[in-house]
Amino acid sequence: MAGTTGTxxxxxxxxxxxxxxxxxxxLGTMRDEGRITRIRTPLGAEPWVVTRWSDVREVLGDAQRFSNAWMRSRPMPGMAERSPEEIATLRAGNLLTYDPPEHTRLRRMLTGEFTGRRMRRLEPRVHEIVESHLDAxxxxxxxxxxVADFALPVPSLVICELLGVPYEDRAEFQERSGRLLNLSVPMAEREAAGAEQRAYMADLVAREQAGPGDALLGTLIREHGDDITTDELIxxxxxxxxxxxxxxxxxxxxxxxxxxxxxDQLALVRDDPEAIGPAVEELLRWLSIVHSGTFKVATEDTEISGTRIPAGDLLLLSxxxxxxDPELLADPETLDVRRGTLGHVAFGHGIHHCLGAPLARMEMRIAFPALLKRFPDLRVVSADPAEERFRSFTVVYGMESLPVTWGGAP
Structure with a gap:
């Protein structure tokens, strides 16, 4: 299989x-045997892979022993050589590359935009966006x-409106993010996509600084303009x-x-309003579309479940x-939307728990039942797994496309 440059x-x-x-x-065997071993990644790094639920939560919950901030001074494996100052500029504002207290400062500025009250104000607009795409x-x-007609445009429009990003630019930023997150794309191309995305965001921030709007970027500039740098905003x-x-x-x-x-579980999601909340949690747990999140680095010699991790080593969390993990719940391999187990790590855990989790949950609680009610006989065009197109090499797992039909169409 060839990449975009023939490699x-x-x-x-x-x-x-x-x-x-x-x-x-x-991965399940490693977890059940309590093994923490190294693997090789396409970037050339050889991190320790942590698979047990309690171990993953331990690492995510301890920013002092397991740091994210190394990414703001050291290049990622495979990246072009840059000075620590250049890397710090490129990573500025990316919360995934910060530890406290810097992380705390930036996250506090954003938290108010993702509260339950803010989500309730946004909910009617999400309903409108979902229904308009179902109408189309x-x-x-x-x-x-x-994917192209519903799953991708709905959250894209929501986040564009929330941030203040022109929705007509979505095709360009989606193409760039696709290159940026695809590990099969050569690193030079991924870095180029990152530079293009950063230039686009720099232009957007400059326009907002000249005349702050009512969306999130404008709000940050109005309320925290003296406490946040332009690079951090970008x-x-x-x-x-x-x-x-x-x-x-x-x-x-x-x-x-x-x-x-x-x-049978689809029917619950479609017909029972009380079922959708637990169903979203179970789908998040069972699918776990984010493979690992960011690399962590051990800041000191330490141990995880009896395995010695030397200071400076990278860790990757599955x-x-x-x-x-059976430690989290019984019969974990089975999808059961009725249980809605909390405590899963699909959104991470600790200080880096996904800031946008309330928004994602709200979008799914609205979108799934609306889709299934509008097309109660929705079905996949082809049931042949060989024809399914999954996003295997991307940081976020999913589907390239999902051809569906309804009504009397074949």
Whole structure:
């Protein structure tokens, strides 16, 4: 298989291997045997892979022993050589590259935009966006690509409106984020995509600084302009834009396929308003579309479940394996939307728990039942797994496309 430049696509690393909805069995074996071992990634790094639910929570919950801030001074494996100052500029504002107290300062500025009260104010607009895209699907007629026609544009429009990003630019930033997150794309191309995205965000921030609007970027500038740098604003905007549409869109696409294959559970999501909340939590746990989050670095010699981790070593957390740990819940391999177990790590844990989790949950609680009510006989065009197109090499797992039909169409 060739990449975009004709080069051979690297082998998929263990922590990204899936069998449709399921993580690689080897990860489950490592977890159940309590082993913490090294793997090699396409970037050339050899991190320790942590798979047990309690161990993953331990690492995520201890920013003092397991740091994110190394990424603001050291290049990622495979990156072009840059000075620590250049790297710090590139990473400025990206909350995933900060530890307290700097992380605390930036996150506090953003938290108010993602409170329950703010989400309730936004909810009517999300309903409008969902219904308008369902109207467009219905008017265009069957068949449709659920990813292109619904799962991707709905969260993209929501995050654009929340941030103050022009929605007409979505095709460009989606293409750039696709290159940026695809580990099969050569690092030079990924870095170029990152530079293009940063230039776009820099222009957007400059316009907002000249005349702050009512969306999130304008609010940050008005309320915290003296406490936040331009580079930090660019980084925050870039992170939220990518995270805001990539994660929820892939949950909607992959989650719909999972429900279509479990019709009794689909019926609950469609017909019982009380079922949708627990169903969203179970889909988040069972699918775990984010393979690992960011690399951590051990700040001191330490141990995890009896395995010695030397200071300076990288750690990679397998979120899908942790969320299928019997320590978390009984029968973890089974999808059961009725249980809605809390405590999963699909959104992370600790200080880096996903800032946009309330928004993602709200979008899914609205979108899933609306889709299934509008098209009660929704089905996949082809049931042949060989024709399914999954995003195997991307940081966020999901589907490239999902052809669906309804009514009397074949």
């Amino acid at each position: 051979v696509t690297p082998e998929l690393p263990l922590h990204m291997k899936r069998r449709r909805f399921d993580p690689a069995p080897e 699907m219905e008017q265009a007629g069957s068949p449709a690509d659920l 980084g925050i905007a870039g992170l939220l834009l990518i995270a805001g549409h990539e994660t929820t869109s892939n949950m909607l696409g992959l989650g719909t396929l999972a429900l279509l294959e479990h019709p 979120l899908p394996a942790a969320n299928r």
